[in-house]
Amino acid sequence: MPGSARTRWLAIAPGRVNLIGEHTDYNGLPVFPIAIDRDVRIDFTIADDPVVRLDSPLARFDPFAFQLKRPIEAASQGHWSNYVRAAARGLLEHGVELRRGIVGTVTGDVPIASGLSSSSALVVASALALLKANGATLPRLELAALMARAERFVGLEGGGMDQAACLHGVAGHALRIDFEPLRVTPVAVPEGWRWVVASSLVRAEKSGGAREAYNERARQCREALAGLADRSTDGMPAYRDLMAADDLDRVLRRARRTLAPVLFRRFRHVVTEGRRVAQAEVAVGDGDVRRFGHLMVQSHESLRDDYEVSTGKLDAIVEVALDAGAAGARLTGAGFGGCAVALCDDTTVGPVMEALVARFYQPRLRGPPVGRVVFAVEPSPGARVEEA
Numbered sequence: 001m002p003g004s005a006r007t008r009w010l011a012i013a014p015g016r017v018n019l020i021g022e023h024t025d026y027n028g029l030p031v032f033p034i035a036i037d038r039d040v041r042i043d044f045t046i047a048d049d050p051v052v053r054l055d056s057p058l059a060r061f062d063p064f065a066f067q068l069k070r071p072i073e074a075a076s077q078g079h080w081s082n083y084v085r086a087a088a089r090g091l092l093e094h095g096v097e098l099r100r101g102i103v104g105t106v107t108g109d110v111p112i113a114s115g116l117s118s119s120s121a122l123v124v125a126s127a128l129a130l131l132k133a134n135g136a137t138l139p140r141l142e143l144a145a146l147m148a149r150a151e152r153f154v155g156l157e158g159g160g161m162d163q164a165a166c167l168h169g170v171a172g173h174a175l176r177i178d179f180e181p182l183r184v185t186p187v188a189v190p191e192g193w194r195w196v197v198a199s200s201l202v203r204a205e206k207s208g209g210a211r212e213a214y215n216e217r218a219r220q221c222r223e224a225l226a227g228l229a230d231r232s233t234d235g236m237p238a239y240r241d242l243m244a245a246d247d248l249d250r251v252l253r254r255a256r257r258t259l260a261p262v263l264f265r266r267f268r269h270v271v272t273e274g275r276r277v278a279q280a281e282v283a284v285g286d287g288d289v290r291r292f293g294h295l296m297v298q299s300h301e302s303l304r305d306d307y308e309v310s311t312g313k314l315d316a317i318v319e320v321a322l323d324a325g326a327a328g329a330r331l332t333g334a335g336f337g338g339c340a341v342a343l344c345d346d347t348t349v350g351p352v353m354e355a356l357v358a359r360f361y362q363p364r365l366r367g368p369p370v371g372r373v374v375f376a377v378e379p380s381p382g383a384r385v386e387e388a
């Protein structure tokens, strides 16, 4: 049995900041995130019976309990237990026997509904806690893919970036993540590159309002592909095949002729963003902060104009950060609110944060920001379970 009944464990799962490669994962194209030094934690003991019983110090997250027996029913939409249920359901459907449960408390410092993947961190922490309770293990890539599928239980047709970043984080490294099949390649981030995260003060709930808009984008991407399918061959092309087979400008010219304007713009974002990931990886390798920053700005413009997932507040943060000396800035995560990320160095990180407080937060909050709405993050290790 894994640990005595009284042993207390800590499942720790980091949030992530995507540096570049937005809305590419569910199209089978790569992403480039970091796991961050902010996490979700489940402080738990192992229960002898198959039950999950969790609470939170935050009043808006009411305590809940459910049995680890199929079928695991969803709680009402938006209820936080659905992320834990999703993890349990994924493991059970994968054939992992869950004879023991967990009893504990969830805490964390990943801002919620901010595009920093607090929800996937909760899913991953729950899965690791349940695996620990049952003395089971799964290879990390397999678990990441499984939890990405499992999280769709909550209703978002998400890709696999968040769970993979959470499970594969490496201190000091960004993660190039490829899909179909899932692969993760850590890439060292040059010394002195600093990442600033700034909240737009607007929540982007994966299980709420942002969900429909997100799922609509995923649908449009599929429609665009179908519109470009070569009638002489069977089946749908993949974005990856289209990009590999032809030069991108030719693909874009054909897409412009063939697709309705809105589908063309969605398509153009996806394929140019896929190319930017490859270029960004080279820029990191070369230590070229200007080039990486420039790609971030292009990414933001494409998300704003072609993919239409930015907001006026995210645009304003990007503008202030660039104006104050950031090498690059862009919205991060799904958009529709949430956070932006800026690339700085040791000399610009202070001025950029000060400018954001003075020019973005103070006027909107009519005073200094309370709580941490703008903060620096570090590429950090992935999820794990430790003895508490």
Ligand code: GLA
Pocket (backbone or CB within 6 Å): 018, 021, 022, 023, 024, 025, 026, 158, 159, 160, 161, 162, 333, 334
């Ligand atoms: C959300 C999803 C991810 C990814 C991003 C956009 O965070 O969970 O899979 O699609 O949006 O890049």
